[in-house]
Amino acid sequence: MSSERFLGALLIGAVLAVAGCGSDIETIATSNPEVAFAPLVQLDPQERRMPLSARRFIDRSRFWFSHREGCPDEKIAVGRTLGEEQNERINWIFAVALGKGPFSYFRNGDEPDCERRDDQYTANQYTRPFGAGNRPKGLLPEEGYYLDLVDAARSGTRPATSGGQPLVRVPAYAERRDEEVDGDDGVRLVYWLLYGMNEPRANGAPIDRLTHEGDWERVDVLLRKGDEEGAYEPVSVRVRRDGRWRDVPWDSLQRTAGAGADGESHPVLSAELGSHELAPARRPSCSSCPEWRTWGALAEATTQLWYRFGGAWGDVGTSSATTGAVGPHREWSRGRIEAIEHFQREAEQAEEDEGV
Numbered sequence: 001m002s003s004e005r006f007l008g009a010l011l012i013g014a015v016l017a018v019a020g021c022g023s024d025i026e027t028i029a030t031s032n033p034e035v036a037f038a039p040l041v042q043l044d045p046q047e048r049r050m051p052l053s054a055r056r057f058i059d060r061s062r063f064w065f066s067h068r069e070g071c072p073d074e075k076i077a078v079g080r081t082l083g084e085e086q087n088e089r090i091n092w093i094f095a096v097a098l099g100k101g102p103f104s105y106f107r108n109g110d111e112p113d114c115e116r117r118d119d120q121y122t123a124n125q126y127t128r129p130f131g132a133g134n135r136p137k138g139l140l141p142e143e144g145y146y147l148d149l150v151d152a153a154r155s156g157t158r159p160a161t162s163g164g165q166p167l168v169r170v171p172a173y174a175e176r177r178d179e180e181v182d183g184d185d186g187v188r189l190v191y192w193l194l195y196g197m198n199e200p201r202a203n204g205a206p207i208d209r210l211t212h213e214g215d216w217e218r219v220d221v222l223l224r225k226g227d228e229e230g231a232y233e234p235v236s237v238r239v240r241r242d243g244r245w246r247d248v249p250w251d252s253l254q255r256t257a258g259a260g261a262d263g264e265s266h267p268v269l270s271a272e273l274g275s276h277e278l279a280p281a282r283r284p285s286c287s288s289c290p291e292w293r294t295w296g297a298l299a300e301a302t303t304q305l306w307y308r309f310g311g312a313w314g315d316v317g318t319s320s321a322t323t324g325a326v327g328p329h330r331e332w333s334r335g336r337i338e339a340i341e342h343f344q345r346e347a348e349q350a351e352e353d354e355g356v
C-alpha cells in the first residue's frame, strides 16, 4: 500500500543548522520528505466533524449526476456499505471510474424538457456543481457529479485515545511537485485532508450559508533543495483561510519531532472548530485536543484511483458554499483548472480504510 511505501522507505536524517547571512538556514536531511514534513494537525476539543479516509467516504456514498433545476438527479452507483441499493442498473461505485480510468463515468446534460443533450461529461472532468473556474463548456451551473455521503457518516472516524491523548488514525494524502523557489530548485509538498462535513460556527451555532457535506483541506510545504542529495531547506507553509492562500514562513512555525528525519521537522497547525481551516499555531496546553499526526498514515495522492475525480465530495446545495468540496484535482497554485488526462486503467484498489 502506498502508506507503507512511504513509511517503509524511512531513513533517519539529520537536522543541521548552517550559518547564513545573519540568520540560520535550517537544512533537514531526509530520504522521504513527504513523511518528514507532514503536518501535525491539532483539532478542537469540541470538534464533532472528524476526519475520514476517502475510501470510507466513497463506501458510504451514493454517486449521482446533478441535473438542471426541474429535472431529477440521476443515481449512478452506490458505495459498498449500501448493498441493498445495488442492482443491475445501479452498480457499485468503482473508484477507478471516478478518477483515473479511460472508462470514467460519463453522462449528458439535459434540455429544459429533461431530454438529454448531446454533450457528454466524464467524472474526471471538473464538473463540481456550482464550481467556479474552468468547467467544461456547456455544463450548467447545477449540473455535475457528486458523492452524497450517508448523513450518519458525516462525523468521520472517532479518534483512538492513547495515554489520555485522542489520536486521529486516518490517512492523509500527499503529492510532490517540483517548483522553483526564487530561482533555485525546490519541491512543493501538498497534503490533502478529508472531513465528512464543513460546519463553520459563529457564537457556537453553525453558519448555514457556509455549511456543506464533504470538506477537503489542503496544506503545502515549500522546500528549497539543498546542495546534497536528500537535503532540504524548508521555506514556508501555505494554508487557506477566509478564501485566501497564506504563506507562513517556516521559521515562524511551531514544529514537532516525529518521523522521517531527526529533529523537529513537522509543522504544527491547528484546525478551526467545524470549518477545519488551518492556522499556524498550537492551542496553549490542550491535552484533550485530538491530534492528527499525518505522517503516521500517509498515502500517496496520485496513485489513489479516485485521484482527479472532478465532482463534488458531498451533497449539492443551492450554491458553491453549500455544495461538497472538490478533492485533489485542481491546479490551485495557478488559479485555474488543469487539463485532465486519462490514464491507463489500473486494478481496483484494495481497502485502505482506517479500520474503525
Ligand SMILES: [Ca+2]
Pocket (backbone or CB within 6 Å): 148, 149, 150, 151, 213, 315
Ligand atoms: Ca448526505
